[in-house]
Amino acid sequence: MSPIWHPFTQHGLQEPIPLVERAEGAALYLADGRRIVDAISSWWVTTHGHANPHIAAAIAVQAAQLDQLIFAGWTHEPAETLARNLIALMPHPLAHVFFSDSGSTSVEVALKMALGFWHNRGEPRHRILVMEHSYHGDTIGAMSVGARGVFNRAYEKLLFDVGTIPFPKAGSEQATLDALDAACRAEPVAAFIVEPLVLGAGGMLMYSPDTLRAMHAICEQHGVLFVADEVMTGWGRTGTLLACEQAGITPDIICLAKGITGGSLPLAVTLATPAIFEAHWSTDPAKQFFHSSSYTANPIACAAANANLQIWRDEPVRKRITRLAERQAAMLGELAKLPRVANVRQCGTIIALDVVDTEGAGYLSEIGPRLRESFRSAPVLLRPLGNTVYVMPPYCIDETDLGSVRDAIVEAVTSLGS
Ligand SMILES: *Cc1c(COP(=O)(O)O)cnc(C)c1O
Numbered sequence: 483m484s485p486i487w488h489p490f491t492q493h494g495l496q497e498p499i500p501l502v503e504r505a506e507g508a509a510l511y512l513a514d515g516r517r518i519v520d521a522i523s524s525w526w527v528t529t530h531g532h533a534n535p536h537i538a539a540a541i542a543v544q545a546a547q548l549d550q551l552i553f554a555g556w557t558h559e560p561a562e563t564l565a566r567n568l569i570a571l572m573p574h575p576l577a578h579v580f581f582s583d584s585g586s587t588s589v590e591v592a593l594k595m596a597l598g599f600w601h602n603r604g605e606p607r608h609r610i611l612v613m614e615h616s617y618h619g620d621t622i623g624a625m626s627v628g629a630r631g632v633f634n635r636a637y638e639k640l641l642f643d644v645g646t647i648p649f650p651k652a653g654s655e656q657a658t659l660d661a662l663d664a665a666c667r668a669e670p671v672a673a674f675i676v677e678p679l680v681l682g683a684g685g686m687l688m689y690s691p692d693t694l695r696a697m698h699a700i701c702e703q704h705g706v707l708f709v710a711d712e713v714m715t716g717w718g719r720t721g722t723l724l725a726c727e728q729a730g731i732t733p734d735i736i737c738l739a740k741g742i743t744g745g746s747l748p749l750a751v752t753l754a755t756p757a758i759f760e761a762h763w764s765t766d767p768a769k770q771f772f773h774s775s776s777y778t779a780n781p782i783a784c785a786a787a788n789a790n791l792q793i794w795r796d797e798p799v800r801k802r803i804t805r806l807a808e809r810q811a812a813m814l815g816e817l818a819k820l821p822r823v824a825n826v827r828q829c830g831t832i833i834a835l836d837v838v839d840t841e842g843a844g845y846l847s848e849i850g851p852r853l854r855e856s857f858r859s860a861p862v863l864l865r866p867l868g869n870t871v872y873v874m875p876p877y878c879i880d881e882t883d884l885g886s887v888r889d890a891i892v893e894a895v896t897s898l899g900s
Pocket of ligand 1: 583584585586587589617618619620677682683711712713714715739740
């Protein structure tokens with residue numbers, strides 16, 4: 483038996499844990515000889531496909547030149563190049579780049595930046611507003627601003643209190659906007675953190691760019707910092723490079739991770755406006771930003787991210803995204819006709835549907851395990867969120883592989899009976 487303790491895995495269920503030997507494009511190759519289509523981009527990170535040769539080459543070159551460097555008071559070219567090129571891609575005036583190594587830490591950094599901003603200005607504000615059903619990571623701070631549930635019940639006492647705004651369900655958007663406005667008026671609020679357009683781990687819940695724009699306007703009006711967690715939505719997932727682009731807004735802080743290296747190495751950034759940076763700028767050491775991790779801006783990870791940006795510049799990535807979105811729309815149209823399927827939805831390259839559970843939905847409901855069981859015997863990697871099935875493949879996936887994904891979903895859903 484392996485000594486490995488896997489994440490989000492109940493070892494007591496003794497489900498098989500496949501051994502993967504290599505990967506290429508949208509395919510994983512298993513030790514037992516099977517070829518599996520990665521329909522969820524290995525947990526939403528792989529954008530251009532696995533083992534991209536340009537990214538792999540950049541990693542090899544950088545690993546032989548400068549592997550790691552303390553980043554407090556030192557710098558290196560891969561990070562400088564990456565920061566400059568990121569800023570050029572981001573909406574004005576996001577002008578400062580803080581590095582970390584996962585989506586969760588990019589969120590911790592964002593929260594600390596927001597609190598530091600108010601603290602250093604001498605008008606401390608501590609209240610953080612969040613959206614119902616949101617997910618921002620698994621560290622204590624990130625869990626605090628995410629939905630409470632079975633995932634964090636054991637740690638709930640340690641999580642800090644936040645104000646929760648209802649999710650803007652289609653038709654009830656005004657209730658969300660009213661609640662946000664009321665919460666901003668009720669007390670001094672430091673920041674509102676939100677996943678733009680798609681709430682990922684919360685069940686691929688989607689809302690409109692208009693609502694995103696309206697929420698941003700309310701925060702702006704009350705001087706509340708707007709934090710966009712684009713860890714999942716960034717790098718083309720929603721059809722545009724950033725989801726925020728579709729609403730035409732510039733957040734005060736943006737978190738990026740997952741696809742920043744094309745899905746090859748862990749790296750994250752938290753981008754901030756000059757106002758937030760300047761609140762920490764001083765000759766007083768006590769006002770500096772107190773955050774770091776050992777691998778902050780690791781040069782190899784930065785080189786991988788630079789190679790990712792180069793791919794965005796050199797290759798027709800946007801065209802691939804548009805084509806994938808079209809194919810996903812066609813597939814969703816077919817899946818919508820299946821019995822038990824409800825709430826079909828799409829945002830860019832992401833499609834999702836709910837498999838209606840007659841005994842009541844939820845992450846631990848019976849539908850989820852039965853779907854998972856069915857997907858285990860199919861040549862695809864799909865990992866439903868409870869009774870929500872979603873498809874979020876690498877942009878390079880072809881028609882045949884997408885067909886296998888569709889077949890697996892059809893099989894899983896029809897095997898449940900109607
Ligand atoms: C995955 C995710 C995170 C956490 O990122 P990790 O790299 O897994 O720590 C944070 N926010 C959102 C929206 C995510 O989807």
